[in-house]
Every structure is written in structure tokens, then in C-alpha cells.
Amino acid sequence: MQTANKTDVIIVGSGIVGLACALVAVEQGLSVQVVERENFCTGASIRNFGFVTVTGQGSGASWRRARRSRDIWAHIAPQVGIPVEHSGLYVVAQRAEAEAVLRELLLTEEGADLSWLDPGKLRKQAPHLAHAYVQGALYSPHELRVEARLAIEKLRLWLASRGVRFHMGQAVTQVEAGRVHLPTQTLQAERIVVCPGTDLRSLFPQVFAKYQTQLCQLQMLRIRPPRDYQLNAAVMSDLSLVRYRGFTELPGAARLEDRLRLEVPRALQHGIHLIVVQSSDGSLVVGDSHQYGETMPPFVPAEAEELILTEMQRVLCLGHYEVKERWTGIYPSGTQDAFIEAVLPDVQVLSVTSGSGMSTAFALAEECLKGERIAV
Ligand SMILES: Cc1cc2nc3c(=O)[nH]c(=O)nc-3n(C[C@H](O)[C@H](O)[C@H](O)COP(=O)(O)OP(=O)(O)OC[C@H]3O[C@@H](n4cnc5c(N)ncnc54)[C@H](O)[C@@H]3O)c2cc1C
Numbered sequence: 001m002q003t004a005n006k007t008d009v010i011i012v013g014s015g016i017v018g019l020a021c022a023l024v025a026v027e028q029g030l031s032v033q034v035v036e037r038e039n040f041c042t043g044a045s046i047r048n049f050g051f052v053t054v055t056g057q058g059s060g061a062s063w064r065r066a067r068r069s070r071d072i073w074a075h076i077a078p079q080v081g082i083p084v085e086h087s088g089l090y091v092v093a094q095r096a097e098a099e100a101v102l103r104e105l106l107l108t109e110e111g112a113d114l115s116w117l118d119p120g121k122l123r124k125q126a127p128h129l130a131h132a133y134v135q136g137a138l139y140s141p142h143e144l145r146v147e148a149r150l151a152i153e154k155l156r157l158w159l160a161s162r163g164v165r166f167h168m169g170q171a172v173t174q175v176e177a178g179r180v181h182l183p184t185q186t187l188q189a190e191r192i193v194v195c196p197g198t199d200l201r202s203l204f205p206q207v208f209a210k211y212q213t214q215l216c217q218l219q220m221l222r223i224r225p226p227r228d229y230q231l232n233a234a235v236m237s238d239l240s241l242v243r244y245r246g247f248t249e250l251p252g253a254a255r256l257e258d259r260l261r262l263e264v265p266r267a268l269q270h271g272i273h274l275i276v277v278q279s280s281d282g283s284l285v286v287g288d289s290h291q292y293g294e295t296m297p298p299f300v301p302a303e304a305e306e307l308i309l310t311e312m313q314r315v316l317c318l319g320h321y322e323v324k325e326r327w328t329g330i331y332p333s334g335t336q337d338a339f340i341e342a343v344l345p346d347v348q349v350l351s352v353t354s355g356s357g358m359s360t361a362f363a364l365a366e367e368c369l370k371g372e373r374i375a376v
Helices: 016-027 061-080 096-106 119-125 148-161 205-210 238-242 253-263 265-269 302-316 357-369
Strands: 007-012 032-036 086-093 115-117 136-145 165-168 174-176 179-181 185-194 214-224 234-236 275-278 284-287 291-293 322-344 347-354
Touching: 007 016, 016 032, 016 061, 016 148, 016 347, 016 357, 032 185, 061 136, 061 148, 061 322, 061 357, 086 096, 086 238, 096 115, 096 136, 096 238, 096 253, 115 119, 119 136, 148 165, 185 357, 205 322, 205 347, 214 302, 238 253, 238 265, 253 265, 265 302, 275 302, 284 302, 322 357, 347 357
Parallel strands: 007 032, 007 185, 032 165, 086 234, 185 347
Antiparallel strands: 086 136, 115 136, 174 179, 179 185, 214 284, 214 291, 214 322, 234 275, 275 284, 322 347
């Protein structure tokens, strides 16, 4: 057994949560090693929309983490060479009850920089959206979109160029205070942060049990819209208002849910809500559905995909489109949006248990490692 040189920090997992910890540690001038089981990141962090979402995050801590993380994304993306594909968000209201929820949000602290666009204004500002039967839309300037599958690897390589040592293709088999065991070597560090994504069983399973963590599987698509179709900002719709905590905690959400239960019960059963974002080649990433369990079946229902595309057409009215790619992704889902748990002296587990790691990981990493924050 070889014992590698001691570093200040070891991070287990190279998804966005692990990389965010590595970034914060490097900015604090610490020496860092990251251990990743796979040869490259294959988890939720490259399967997501790349949608850095502020509006819709739960009021208070989650919203503040998203605002902070968004500012860090905006600061580091140009340095790392990650293009921001577009900024902002339209939440399109198709029902009066949805408009009521969005207007309630405008009156909250989190709604301060948001604006309501009536149908006339929306038509002018976003002519590419469908306008029949639309009550209007909420516009948020906060959001950013990056191409996750490229951004994560670019961030990893950039961190490596700044001295972070990556051990790729090596699973951590055990963590003790100050020591991380790999199959062929033991690494040592002052601090260890375990960011294992959906692996709830291998390391510290009791922590995931404590927060009643299960898995949530999503269906995603990439479609080719008609030529020259320009989105300019992310799009969400009524169904999102009964899923994202920043909306569901508003008083009007219950009335909207009652109506959706009558009109689109199958969409609610599949946990469908709409997010659409655009990539530099013009293609649209569209999703998603939500299926919960402790172990995920490998088979996904075609009905969920049909319902996602139906909702997409209600809001975008594309005329024609072609499905180019389909995939699923899984994230851990628990009783809290995220947790940082001390499990041994100077060893913490950090997990985002609400499907919002692209939006909150940087701020969570700052909370976890404490010390100096990233200057943005
Ligand atoms: C389809 C989908 C869409 C989403 N869309 C968005 C979005 O647009 N915006 C947003 O904010 N969030 C989104 N999310 C949520 C977001 O992607 C996750 O919250 C985030 O990626 C979690 O990052 P992570 O680093 O914890 O996990 P992962 O990306 O799963 O990374 C964990 C890593 O740890 C490694 N690992 C685990 N155990 C070990 C071990 N013992 N030894 C070594 N390595 C180990 C794994 O191999 C893995 O690479 C989405 C999620 C999904 C599934």
C-alpha cells in the first residue's frame, strides 16, 4: 500500500457538487485532490438542463444559495471558457390560477427584480412563444443556461490546470478521519468532503437514511425545432408552479393544483413539468418527468414523453420538430433541499436532495468549506 502526500482537502465525487467544493478550496489557496469512480462524470451533472435557476427556488436559504451560485457561474464561466447559452426565464401562464400564483410571487422579497408581461408585451418581447390562451408571463432576469455536458468537463480540466489532482476511474471504498481509501492506495487530508450524488449506499448510508433520501428519475429529450427558431431565454409553464417549492409555498398554488388535477391528471401522476432551454446548435433540451423510488427500474413510460411534448407544444407551438436524443437522469431526493452533515472529525457529506445542484452547488460549497468566499 502506497500512502500519497497529504493535501489540505480530499473530495469524493466529481459531479458539480464535488467540483464546486474543489473550486472553493482552490480559491482559498488550499491543496485539493478529487477522487471519482468513473473515468469521466456520467451522473446528473452532465444529464441536466444546465439551467441555473433562481426563480422557483424555495424562499429563504435555497433562493439565496441560487442567487449566490448564479453570480459565481457568471464570474467563472468566461474564465473557464464555458459559454452562457442564454439568460433569463419566461414562466408562461396558461390559466388564470397560474397568473394568480405568479402575481403573488411578485409581491414577495424573491419577486423584487421580476416583472409581469401581459399578452401584448409578451408577444413583443417573446414572439417565438405561443400566444393563444396565454394570460401573460413572469419574466426573471436571473437565470443562466450552460451546456452541462461540456461545462462540467471544462470546469474539471480548468481546476486541474490550477493544481487540483484528479484520481479518475477510482472508487473510494472507505473514509476515515483524515484518510480516504482507494483500491490501491490511501490518500490523506486535513478535510474530506464526500459528494457521492446518487450513491446512497456505499459511504455513510445512515446520513441518507436520516434525511429520508430516495431517488428521483427524470426523462429528458433533445429536439430539433424549425430552422431559425430562437428561444433567447428558458421557458417554464403552469405545471412548474405545482412542483418548485418557490411557487408551491404561495397561497394560490393549491387552487391551480385543483384545476390541473381535473384537466391534466396524467401529467401530474408522471410528475411532469416543462423546462425548455436552447443550445448553440439551435436544438432544444426539453423535460421532464419525475418518478420516485429506492431503486429505479430501467424502463421508462412512453406516455411521460408524450405528455412532456404535448405541454411543450402548448407553450412553443413549433409546427414541426424532430426528437434527436432521449435520456434519463437520477438525483437524490430528500426531506430538505440539501444537507451538509458532519460524519467524522473534519469529514462532511454534502448532498443536494432537491434536483437543483447546478443552481445551488457553489453556495453550498462555500457554506461547507467556510473560510474566504469567492470574490465575484
Ligand atoms: C435529468 C436531470 C435534470 C436536471 N436539471 C437541473 C437543472 O437544470 N438545474 C439544476 O440546478 N439542477 C438540475 N438537476 C439536478 C442536478 O443535476 C443535481 O442536483 C447535481 O448534478 C448533483 O450533483 P452531484 O455532484 O451531487 O451528483 P453527480 O453528478 O451524480 O456526481 C456524483 C459523482 O460522485 C461519484 N461517486 C459516487 N460515489 C463514489 C465513490 N465511492 N468513489 C468515487 N466517486 C464516487 C459518482 O461517480 C459521480 O460522478 C437535474 C438532474 C437531473 C437528473
